[in-house]
Amino acid sequence: MEYPAAASLLYLVSIAAQCHENNRDYCRSIGDDSQPPWCLAPAWQQTSALEGVIHAINNPYSTPEDSHRSWLEAKVMAGWVYGEVKDPAAKTHPCMLPYDQLPDEQRAKDRIFLDTVRKMVENLPATELAEPVPPPAFLHHQEERQP
Template identity: 25%
Template sequence: MAENNWTPTPLDTSGIELDAGLLTLVEALAENAHAHWARRRFTEGWRRGAERSDIALTHPLLVPYPELPEPEKEYDRELAVETIKVVLSLGYRILPPA
């Protein structure tokens, strides 16, 4: 059991497969998630720094998405993939732009 007697139970999306056409959407969502996170940090007074410091409000990942290390990009991609899978598992359809 998790802390505070709460056991997270996300939707089971293990049976949902994304087709190759959604990979562009995954990357766009991942980049947007990073930009949203960074904008929030900048609004809160954070700036780029060599090390993360909650006291000095510095973070080394306050860089444009293309400059992120690959493991950090993968974190954002996993969030995007899971979001798309949830949307699909709830019965919505995602169509490419015309």
């Protein structure tokens, strides 16, 4: 399957929102009710999903491990560290581990994320595809707004 290098910002945000909601549904199915709906998710969380979508589109053959590595690198750059509890104020997260150290139920989130991106990109109108998509400028300023 061929994947485009990019899509318009509107489509990227729509894909990120769907990825977030799929992740939220999965988390709820395993007893984690901590994920707010997309419309109530803080900017840092929406930005993280959008960055994941951009990475997946620009790296169409990436694996769930690649996706996690990209997420982990972005979190480290933003000052996040491992913690047993996800705490945005303290910037701790229990998934701040190499992919092979994550429990299977956490690895599933990376698979779900990539599957969602790929299915949605596959269904994009051809007129919405472009080469390549740089992250929107506002992404570079989201960490400054994070609590």
